[in-house]
Amino acid sequence: MDQYLKEQKAWIDEKIYTKINEFTSEGRLRDSIIYSMKAGGKRLRPMLMKATFESFSDSDPLYVSPAVALEMLHTYTLIHDDLPAMDDDDMRRGRWTNHIEFDEATAILAGDSLLTMSFELISSDPSLSSEQKVFIVHQLSRAAGPKGMVAGQMWDMQYEDLETDVDTLKRIHSNKTGKLIAFSIITGGYLAGLEEGKLQKLKEIGEAVGLIFQIQDDILDVTGDTAKLGKATGSDESNLKSTYPKLLGLEGAKQEKQKYERRVEELLGDLEADETPLADLIGYMSQREY
Amino acid sequence: MDQYLKEQKAWIDEKIYTKINEFTSEGRLRDSIIYSMKAGGKRLRPMLMKATFESFSDSDPLYVSPAVALEMLHTYTLIHDDLPAMDDDDMRRGRWTNHIEFDEATAILAGDSLLTMSFELISSDPSLSSEQKVFIVHQLSRAAGPKGMVAGQMWDMQYEDLETDVDTLKRIHSNKTGKLIAFSIITGGYLAGLEEGKLQKLKEIGEAVGLIFQIQDDILDVTGDTAKLGKATGSDESNLKSTYPKLLGLEGAKQEKQKYERRVEELLGDLEADETPLADLIGYMSQREY
Numbered sequence: 001m002d003q004y005l006k007e008q009k010a011w012i013d014e015k016i017y018t019k020i021n022e023f024t025s026e027g028r029l030r031d032s033i034i035y036s037m038k039a040g041g042k043r044l045r046p047m048l049m050k051a052t053f054e055s056f057s058d059s060d061p062l063y064v065s066p067a068v069a070l071e072m073l074h075t076y077t078l079i080h081d082d083l084p085a086m087d088d089d090d091m092r093r094g095r096w097t098n099h100i101e102f103d104e105a106t107a108i109l110a111g112d113s114l115l116t117m118s119f120e121l122i123s124s125d126p127s128l129s130s131e132q133k134v135f136i137v138h139q140l141s142r143a144a145g146p147k148g149m150v151a152g153q154m155w156d157m158q159y160e161d162l163e164t165d166v167d168t169l170k171r172i173h174s175n176k177t178g179k180l181i182a183f184s185i186i187t188g189g190y191l192a193g194l195e196e197g198k199l200q201k202l203k204e205i206g207e208a209v210g211l212i213f214q215i216q217d218d219i220l221d222v223t224g225d226t227a228k229l230g231k232a233t234g235s236d237e238s239n240l241k242s243t244y245p246k247l248l249g250l251e252g253a254k255q256e257k258q259k260y261e262r263r264v265e266e267l268l269g270d271l272e273a274d275e276t277p278l279a280d281l282i283g284y285m286s287q288r289e290y
Numbered sequence: 291m292d293q294y295l296k297e298q299k300a301w302i303d304e305k306i307y308t309k310i311n312e313f314t315s316e317g318r319l320r321d322s323i324i325y326s327m328k329a330g331g332k333r334l335r336p337m338l339m340k341a342t343f344e345s346f347s348d349s350d351p352l353y354v355s356p357a358v359a360l361e362m363l364h365t366y367t368l369i370h371d372d373l374p375a376m377d378d379d380d381m382r383r384g385r386w387t388n389h390i391e392f393d394e395a396t397a398i399l400a401g402d403s404l405l406t407m408s409f410e411l412i413s414s415d416p417s418l419s420s421e422q423k424v425f426i427v428h429q430l431s432r433a434a435g436p437k438g439m440v441a442g443q444m445w446d447m448q449y450e451d452l453e454t455d456v457d458t459l460k461r462i463h464s465n466k467t468g469k470l471i472a473f474s475i476i477t478g479g480y481l482a483g484l485e486e487g488k489l490q491k492l493k494e495i496g497e498a499v500g501l502i503f504q505i506q507d508d509i510l511d512v513t514g515d516t517a518k519l520g521k522a523t524g525s526d527e528s529n530l531k532s533t534y535p536k537l538l539g540l541e542g543a544k545q546e547k548q549k550y551e552r553r554v555e556e557l558l559g560d561l562e563a564d565e566t567p568l569a570d571l572i573g574y575m576s577q578r579e580y
Contacts, residue, residue, distance in 0.1 A: 024436040029444045033436065080402060085394030104375030108398070109444050112370060113436035115402065119409045120431035123424050130420035134413050137427055141410035146314040146323070146403035154319045154399050 001284050005042075008050065012043045015068050023117050032102040032110040036075050040093045045070050045184045047281060048209070052188025052202065055276035062191040065125035066136050069118035070184055073144055076114035079107050081153065115144075136187055143179040152176025164242040166256075173214040174207060181213060182206025185278070198271060205267045205282075208260040212286050215257040218243040222250055225289065261286055291574050295332075298340065302333045305358050313407050322392040322400040326365050330383045335360050335474045337571060338499070342478025342492065345566035352481040355415035356426050359408035360474055363434055366404035369397050371443065405434075426477055433469040442466025454532040456546075460501065468500025475499065475568070488561060495557050495572075498550040502576050505547040508533040512540055515579065551576055 016037055024030040046067035053063045082089040082097040083104060090100050099107035122128070122136050142148055152175030159172065185206035189199055222245050224233045244253035264282060268274050306327055314320040336357035343353045372379040372387040373394060380390050389397035412418070412426050432438055442465030449462065475496035479489055512535050514523045534543035554572060558564050 025441055027441075027444070028448070029436055029441060076402075080398055083395075083398065085389075085398060099375075105373075105447055106444070108370055108373065108375060109436075109440050112366075112401075112405065113440045115405055116431050116435040116440065119427055120435055123428035123431060130424045133424045133427075134420045137409055137423075138413035141406050141413060145406040145410055146319055146399075150399050150403045150406065151315055151317075151319060154317070154396070157395055158318070 001280065004280075005047070005284070008047050009043045012046045012050075012067065012071065013038075015064055016071060019065075019068050019072075019117075019121060023120060024113070028102065028106060029109060029113065032098055032106045033113055035101055036079050036098045036110060037072070037114075039075075039095055041071070041075065043071060044213075044281075044285060045074055045180060048181065048184040048278070049188040051277035051281045052185045053192045055192075055273050055278040056189060056194055057192035059192075060127075062127060062132070063188060065121045065128065066140075066187050066191070067184075069121040069136075069140065070180065070187075072114040072121070073118040073140065074180060076111040076118075077144075077149065077153070079111040079114070083107060086153075086157070132191065135190060139183055139186060143183040148175055148179040149177075152179075159242065161240045162242075163240075164247075166244075166247050169242050169244065169247065170211065173211060177214055178207050178210025181210040185209065188278075201267050201271055205264050208264045208267075209282055209285065212257055212260045212264070212282075215244045215253055215260075216286060216288060218245055219250065219253055219257070220289070221245075257286070291570065294570075295337070295574070298337050299333045302336045302340075302357065302361065303328075305354055306361060309355075309358050309362075309407075309411060313410060314403070318392065318396060319399060319403060322388055322396045323403055325391055326369050326388045326400060327362070327404075329365075329385055331361070331365065333361060334503075334571075334575060335364055335470060338471065338568070339474040339478040341567035341571045342475050343482045345482075345563050345568040346479060346484055347482035349482075350417075352417060352422070353478060355411045355418070356430075356477050356481070357474075359411040359426075359430065360470065360477075362404040362411070363408040363430065364470060366401040366408075367434075367439065367443070369401040369404070373397060376443075376447070422481065425480060429473055429476060429480075433473040438465055438469040439467075442469075449532065451530045452532075453530075454537075456534075456537050459532050459534065459537065463501060463504040464497060467504055468497050471500040471503060472496025478568075491557050491561055495554050498554045498557075499572055499575065502547055502550045502554070502572075505534045505543055505550075506576060506578060508535055509540065509543055509547070510579070511535075547576070 017034070020030065020034055020037060024033060049063050049067045049070065050061070053061065078092065079098045081087050082092060083099055089097050091097060098110055102110070118140065119137055122140070123133055125133070128136070144150065152172050155172045156176055159168065182203055183206070185202050186199055189202040194202065221233050221243065226233050244256060248256055265274070268279050273279060307324070310320070310324055310327060314323060339353050339357045339360065340351070343351065368382065369388045371377050372382060373389055379387050381387060388400055392400070408430065409427055412430070413423055415423070418426070434440065442462050445462045446466055449458065472493055473496070475492050476489055479492040484492065511523050511533065516523050534546060538546055555564070558569050563569060
């Protein structure tokens with residue numbers, strides 16, 4: 001799996017850097033965009049899109065621009081989330097965050113640029129039909145907007161110092177991380193030509209994978225290895241923020257995760273996709289150690 | 291003209307508020323979005339789109355979503371530009387800016403929301419064809435991105451304390467304000483069914499109108515009436531920022547503006563659009579006192 005992930009990441013990275021050069025002008029703004037895009041992300045979202053496509057189609061890849069656009073949009077959220085007014089993080093993945101390496105104004109504009117570019121990229125891809133472009137722009141803007149990811153980020157901040165319950169936690173994460181992960185899987189299946197009923201199942205898989213991912217994140221904060229994670233563990237412990245292990249205990253959190261894993265297995269079975277790149281990648285994400 | 295502007299504004303406002311309620315969930319984020327969308331903007335960009343459409347077509351209006359999307363996107367730029375890390379403005383049009391009325395994090399997310407919603411709005415409009423949606427998403431994302439408006443904003447900050455020349459000033463404003471104004475005019479013409487050659491002329495008109503608008507802004511900062519403008523005049527004088535009057539003198543700035551006005555007249559003549567809502571609106575914008 002490690003070799004596969006490495007190859008996939010290299011492939012996506014190359015596409016990303018080409019597109020950034022094409023869609024920006026030289027200067028400090030481009031430098032800051034490239035800085036954050038090269039900050040060592042795992043590229044899990046583009047990989048999920050690619051793996052889903054390849055699980056259901058052996059046609060020419062149609063997912064290149066949507067996958068790169070998704071990673072750009074994801075990177076915009078990281079840059080803005082790290083800002084002093086938001087999570088106020090100086091370090092991410094062992095490097096200075098964008099506003100520390102550059103400055104706050106540049107970081108705000110780099111994020112704004114990446115969000116805007118993601119739509120430019122999709123809408124200008126000659127290998128997609130107009131219908132495909134509209135479907136993807138619509139899905140992505142819904143997933144990322146104020147009834148999706150931005151709402152999740154807003155609630156996440158509002159509940160930072162409040163006791164909460166599992167339902168609220170689920171609602172926050174379904175929006176903050178789940179909807180973009182679901183987007184990656186839905187889009188991969190859509191471009192592979194799956195019909196509506198199957199896309200609905202993929203949507204449910206995507207939402208479950210988003211929660212699995214988040215619960216695993218919370219678990220790793222308790223049990224993880226600082227060196228592998230590239231960030232301090234126990235940080236959730238030291239603030240009031242609710243997490244799955246805090247609300248359910250470590251075993252309870254693991255059981256909650258297993259519940260979603262079983263549902264995903266069931267849905268993958270319905271789609272006859274038990275032994276596909278998508279199934280493998282979800283398995284990896286669910287067990288990841290960093 | 292005043293009555294016309296008032297009616298147009300009321301029409302656009304109503305569409306905006308309906309769409310915001312549809313595309314957001316209740317809560318602080320929606321409140322802050324509505325706060326800034328209701329902050330008394332003149333709605334010149336949507337009006338330009340509408341006036342252009344009506345100058346070349348008497349079909350059913352197709353421009354409603356693109357016009358509202360454009361005003362949302364414009365409002366996002368105001369919210370982010372006002373942030374402490376950017377222009378650090380506490381007041382806009384006689385009211386607190388978004389980050390003062392709410393807080394910085396909310397203002398950042400309200401801006402992000404509006405930018406994202408603008409693409410959601412266009413891509414989900416049932417009265418537009420897929421080709422029309424793709425054209426508009428593509429034009430808007432190009433105009434607003436890091437080879438357009440965001441680049442202009444970045445340069446504007448970088449040159450804030452530097453002496454500059456007219457060419458640089460023009461490049462900054464062409465990107466910072468010109469490209470979105472050009473977008474409004476191009477899109478109005480495109481939706482009215484104009485062919486490529488005519489759209490090129492509209493593009494040139496749009497770019498000239500953007501510069502006329504900016505030069506007039508600079509002139510008003512010297513000669514304007516504080517009460518009418520709703521902001522202090524002379525603010526450009528008190529910092530190092532280059533303006534047309536500073537570089538060319540007040541008379542020189544007026545002549546520069548007239549140069550673009552004559553070019554616009556010529557192009558409107560080529561398009562046989564001398565006596566249209568578009569020509570009237572441009573005339574008003576060029577002479578506006580606030």
